[in-house]
Amino acid sequence: MKIGFAGLGRMGSGMARNLLRSGHRVTVYNRTPEKAEALEKDGATVAKSPADAAQGAEAVFTMLGDDAAASEVALGENGIAAGLSKGAFHISSSTISASFARQLDEEHRKRGQGYLSAPVFGRPEAAEGKKLIVVAAGDQAAIRRFTPLFDAIGRRTFNAGSEPWQANAVKLCGNFMIASLLETFSEAFTTLRSAGIDHHLFLEVMNELFQSPVYRNYGATIADRAFDPAGFALKLGAKDVRLVQELAQEVHSPMPLANLIQDHFASAMEQGQSDLDWSSIERVLARAAGVS
Numbered sequence: 001m002k003i004g005f006a007g008l009g010r011m012g013s014g015m016a017r018n019l020l021r022s023g024h025r026v027t028v029y030n031r032t033p034e035k036a037e038a039l040e041k042d043g044a045t046v047a048k049s050p051a052d053a054a055q056g057a058e059a060v061f062t063m064l065g066d067d068a069a070a071s072e073v074a075l076g077e078n079g080i081a082a083g084l085s086k087g088a089f090h091i092s093s094s095t096i097s098a099s100f101a102r103q104l105d106e107e108h109r110k111r112g113q114g115y116l117s118a119p120v121f122g123r124p125e126a127a128e129g130k131k132l133i134v135v136a137a138g139d140q141a142a143i144r145r146f147t148p149l150f151d152a153i154g155r156r157t158f159n160a161g162s163e164p165w166q167a168n169a170v171k172l173c174g175n176f177m178i179a180s181l182l183e184t185f186s187e188a189f190t191t192l193r194s195a196g197i198d199h200h201l202f203l204e205v206m207n208e209l210f211q212s213p214v215y216r217n218y219g220a221t222i223a224d225r226a227f228d229p230a231g232f233a234l235k236l237g238a239k240d241v242r243l244v245q246e247l248a249q250e251v252h253s254p255m256p257l258a259n260l261i262q263d264h265f266a267s268a269m270e271q272g273q274s275d276l277d278w279s280s281i282e283r284v285l286a287r288a289a290g291v292s
Helices: 010-021 033-037 050-054 067-075 098-110 124-128 140-145 147-153 165-194 199-210 213-223 234-250 256-270 278-289
Strands: 002-006 025-029 059-062 089-092 114-117 132-137 154-161
Touching: 002 010, 002 050, 010 025, 010 059, 010 124, 010 147, 025 050, 050 059, 059 067, 067 089, 067 098, 089 098, 098 114, 098 165, 098 234, 114 132, 114 140, 114 165, 132 147, 132 165, 140 147, 147 154, 154 165, 165 199, 165 213, 165 234, 165 256, 165 278, 199 213, 213 278, 234 256, 234 278, 256 278
Parallel strands: 002 025, 002 059, 059 089, 089 114, 132 154
Antiparallel strands: none
16 A cells, blocks of 8 residues: 655654565655654655655554644644545554544544554554554454554454544553552552562562563563653653643543552652653652652
């Protein structure tokens, strides 16, 4: 297929590269041109604007940091909507709010274009290794049509429903679960360190108990305090917890743990941790306990 791709950070670059490896023709755009040009050697065509990336494409992926960036790239003067043909699709893999996903769906419909939400779970190394988990939602025929694209970037695709925002709800609640894991590991490690007990031993016990790669990988990051460079920046984690709080308010569902985690993220950012890995929330608990 002829595909466009906008947003070539650590996640987007790996995804675009795997689309190329699967034989798709990919035109890429990034606000920082060097990141787009780096994919030329893999066979990508570099566009000068999101609209150019969308010209003649069956679908255009976006992988951007937040609602504001996604809005600019999708709906701006030279955005995807301006260049996308009628009947072609915008596939958003960005972690955006459910309300903005509904707005994108509506705006593309007005133009005779299609929209799918297809956020992903996985860190940059999973994006590079084609091991992402894709959660897609929207028009069911379109999901079937673009399944080869999802197969090109991930190891499994889940269908969350016929409304695109439903995939964003799954993604936000999933990130909330990971943030909760970071909180509980941080609390447990800090308590054990305060008690003079080896927290690495505790991690071994938990890995044996849960046998989860998420526990193993994030647990090791926190145990070793390996927060830089960030696999996922703390400021983005704070954004995602805020978005799941907004979703919870919209559907009148209490999320008290999300409120606590958001307070800890806010404290971390006040201490200059915005660009560290979001697992560095551990430092908030350690400071409170007086653990160096």
